[in-house]
Amino acid sequence: MSFVNSIYNNVFRRTSTFALACLVGAFGFERAFDVTATSMFESMNRGKMWKHICHKYEKEEE
Amino acid sequence: MAGVLGRLPSRAIQVSSKGHFVSFPGAIRLQRTATPLNSNLVYQQFFSSNAAAALKNASTGKKMLLASLGAIGTGGLLLLVGLEKSVKAGELELHPPHFGWNHSGTFQTLDHTSIRRGYEVYKQVCAACHSMRFIAYRNLVGVSHTEEEAKAEAEEVQVTDGPDDQGNMFQRPGKLSDYFPSPYANEEAARAANNGAYPPDLSYIIAARHGGEDYVFALLTGYCDAPAGVVLREGQHFNPYFPGGAISMAQALYNEALEYEDGTPATASQLTKDICTFLKWASEPEHDTRKQMALKALMMFSLLTAITYYWKRHKWSVLKTRKIAFKPTSKKQA
Amino acid sequence: MLSYVAKSSGMSQYMKVTAQAVNAAKPTLAPSVVVAAGIPATHPSPGARLTGDTLRLNAPRNGNVLATTGVRNTAAVRYAHTDIRVPDFSDYRRDAVKEPTANNRESAPARLSFTYVITGGAMGIASAYSAKTLVTDLVMSMSASADVLALAKIEIKLGDIPEGKNVTLKWRGKPLFVRHRTPEEISIEQGVDVASLRDPQPDSDRVKRTEWLVVLGVCTHLGCVPIANAGDYGGYYCPCHGSHYDSSGRIRKGPAPLNLEVPEYEFPDDETLLVG
Numbered sequence: 001m002s003f004v005n006s007i008y009n010n011v012f013r014r015t016s017t018f019a020l021a022c023l024v025g026a027f028g029f030e031r032a033f034d035v036t037a038t039s040m041f042e043s044m045n046r047g048k049m050w051k052h053i054c055h056k057y058e059k060e061e062e
Numbered sequence: 063m064a065g066v067l068g069r070l071p072s073r074a075i076q077v078s079s080k081g082h083f084v085s086f087p088g089a090i091r092l093q094r095t096a097t098p099l100n101s102n103l104v105y106q107q108f109f110s111s112n113a114a115a116a117l118k119n120a121s122t123g124k125k126m127l128l129a130s131l132g133a134i135g136t137g138g139l140l141l142l143v144g145l146e147k148s149v150k151a152g153e154l155e156l157h158p159p160h161f162g163w164n165h166s167g168t169f170q171t172l173d174h175t176s177i178r179r180g181y182e183v184y185k186q187v188c189a190a191c192h193s194m195r196f197i198a199y200r201n202l203v204g205v206s207h208t209e210e211e212a213k214a215e216a217e218e219v220q221v222t223d224g225p226d227d228q229g230n231m232f233q234r235p236g237k238l239s240d241y242f243p244s245p246y247a248n249e250e251a252a253r254a255a256n257n258g259a260y261p262p263d264l265s266y267i268i269a270a271r272h273g274g275e276d277y278v279f280a281l282l283t284g285y286c287d288a289p290a291g292v293v294l295r296e297g298q299h300f301n302p303y304f305p306g307g308a309i310s311m312a313q314a315l316y317n318e319a320l321e322y323e324d325g326t327p328a329t330a331s332q333l334t335k336d337i338c339t340f341l342k343w344a345s346e347p348e349h350d351t352r353k354q355m356a357l358k359a360l361m362m363f364s365l366l367t368a369i370t371y372y373w374k375r376h377k378w379s380v381l382k383t384r385k386i387a388f389k390p391t392s393k394k395q396a
Numbered sequence: 397m398l399s400y401v402a403k404s405s406g407m408s409q410y411m412k413v414t415a416q417a418v419n420a421a422k423p424t425l426a427p428s429v430v431v432a433a434g435i436p437a438t439h440p441s442p443g444a445r446l447t448g449d450t451l452r453l454n455a456p457r458n459g460n461v462l463a464t465t466g467v468r469n470t471a472a473v474r475y476a477h478t479d480i481r482v483p484d485f486s487d488y489r490r491d492a493v494k495e496p497t498a499n500n501r502e503s504a505p506a507r508l509s510f511t512y513v514i515t516g517g518a519m520g521i522a523s524a525y526s527a528k529t530l531v532t533d534l535v536m537s538m539s540a541s542a543d544v545l546a547l548a549k550i551e552i553k554l555g556d557i558p559e560g561k562n563v564t565l566k567w568r569g570k571p572l573f574v575r576h577r578t579p580e581e582i583s584i585e586q587g588v589d590v591a592s593l594r595d596p597q598p599d600s601d602r603v604k605r606t607e608w609l610v611v612l613g614v615c616t617h618l619g620c621v622p623i624a625n626a627g628d629y630g631g632y633y634c635p636c637h638g639s640h641y642d643s644s645g646r647i648r649k650g651p652a653p654l655n656l657e658v659p660e661y662e663f664p665d666d667e668t669l670l671v672g
Contacts (some may be wrong), residue, residue: 001565004505004509005505005506007508008505008506008508008512011075012508012512013514018512018516019515019520022516022517022520022521022524023524025517025520025521026521026524026525026528028192029521029522029525030525030528033358033361033525034360036360036361037354037357037358037361038354039169039494040357041169041354041357044169044170045169045170045171047407048164048165048170048171048172048173048174048175049171049174049350049520049598050174050204050206051204052174053175053178054204054208057207057208057211058208097620103494126433158455180491198543200542201544227564237551239543239547241544268436330431362525362526365518365522366519366522367514368523369519370515372514373514373515373519375488376515378512379488382448382485383485383488385482
């Protein structure tokens with residue numbers, strides 16, 4: 001409970017710190033959201049996208 | 063609170079907790095009626111009795127006339143409807159069924175292995191007559207070919223470049239930035255070589271035809287003998303999916319028309335499916351990105367919807383749970 | 397307000413509305429109010445909580461309740477206050493303050509934090525993300541398109557250029573000179589006294605590999621295209637106004653003020669030159 005209290009007192013009470021927390025959170029969120037959405041999309045389309053089949057053709061070059 | 067309520071005067075208002083109008087037991091919802099019921103009834107009676115009386119008093123001849131007029135009118139109307147729905151010669155074409163493409167789903171990407179095979183089909187079969195002027199070799203990179211492979215594909219063709227120092231045009235091997243070569247120098251040359259028919263550019267053909275890839279698939283696999291009564295000019299072929307039925311392109315894709323690099327059995331339907339997927343990609347290169355964006359947008363909007371719902375409840379909870387009491391502020395009661 | 401009510405006795409005709417009380421348990425409807433027949437009067441079962449929903453079940457369905465109003469008849473019906481039931485609003489309370497004895501100050505930071513996290517935090521973050529994506533897309537749409545970028549770089553096979561030969565290529569609409577220098581040329585250019593030059597620049601600054609010189613074929617005087625392997629210094633000679641460049645592309649004689657421009661280029665491997 002004291003943890004919540006300190007968070008509340010240090011972050012949420014002042015608009016400046018709150019806005020800053022939002023901005024910092026946005027960076028983490030962006031990364032997590034993009035990774036989640038992309039991995040979902042790729043698992044839905046496994047074997048169809050170029051990144052799933054490109055290894056077949058890149059090996060020939062070496 | 064109970065004490066206050068107990069001393070409330072005769073008027074007390076309550077606000078519902080869910081936003082609906084709440085009737086407490088036995089409460090009556092009041093509604094004003096714009097037109098008094100009675101006058102409406104009277105008006106209806108007056109009207110119907112008038113018409114009925116007029117008909118009753120009419121002579122037999124008049125009744126006959128009215129009846130025949132009605133019959134003619136109805137018959138004429140039905141005839142018009144019937145004529146409107148008549149079969150027209152221009153509509154004598156088959157509409158393609160929907161085939162179960164594996165990129166049809168909301169979040170389904172194109173099958174890139176199929177795009178790669180479709181490029182082979184285009185290069186070996188279609189490219190003899192059809193251009194793809196808006197697709198460059200660099201577009202294949204990261205879609206169906208690696209950069210090295212795409213470069214090799216480009217170098218197979220000779221591209222006219224120039225002018226050089228002497229002002230002459232010259233031929234050089236293709237580069238990644240070059241567009242697919244056209245089989246004919248211009249439209250006139252293409253028409254002259256094909257009985258006057260112009261093989262359309264295939265870059266955006268899927269987007270440019272009703273039915274999209276379904277139509278192209280049906281067209282390419284739908285060649286058959288012309289039925290009796292259909293006259294085809296020389297060089298024309300019958301295809302029920304083609305508007306008008308007479309198409310100048312001969313059937314191009316047969317079983318084993320080519321050999322796939324990856325060993326897939328090259329049946330006519332396989333070839334057609336692959337070329338359709340390839341052309342679909344050519345018409346919509348952003349297809350996969352678009353669907354991924356759709357997924358992201360839907361996720362984001364559902365998140366925002368959930369938050370908005372919470373926010374709304376949070377803001378409204380004060381209004382929804384208030385109790386309004388009329389409390390006279392006389393000294394006695396205070 | 398009360399005084400106003402007290403003085404309004406003359407209006408009693410119109411104040412009938414407050415003079416007719418109905419016992420809700422046995423609804424005795426005023427004559428002016430007509431309830432459509434067949435509406436089931438549902439009451440909450442005894443054990444059920446009194447919420448807005450259960451109260452709503454008591455309301456007449458279909459809205460077929462008609463009432464007429466006028467000066468002479470009663471406009472509304474009111475109920476004795478003891479019949480009024482207050483709904484249970486505990487659905488709107490946080491768990492921490494559901495108990496009537498709970499101290500709301502203790503849980504205030506937690507409750508406020510939750511709301512801030514959900515609304516400000518999640519909404520702000522999601523909005524910031526969307527705004528960033530939108531702005532990025534807008535800015536990216538102003539960058540060069542893919543077909544332009546594809547032409548911005550050219551690849552040159554070095555094996556095609558024999559020693560001592562200069563080739564002219566077209567790059568971004570300008571002529572590009574690629575010169576395969578001979579060892580003699582290299583040694584001459586490296587031995588030039590930099591101080592004696594109009595635009596002092598040592599040969600090592602102008603080439604990445606000594607045998608390859610890559611310069612733009614645009615005379616720095618008025619933009620003519622110089623002729624290769626010509627002029628007093630064996631490099632380039634501009635026929636328009638007679639500027640002489642050496643085989644490092646430096647201005648040696650004539651009106652041009654500067655050396656020939658060296659574009660950005662690199663050697664990805666021994667066989668290729670990538671300009672751009």
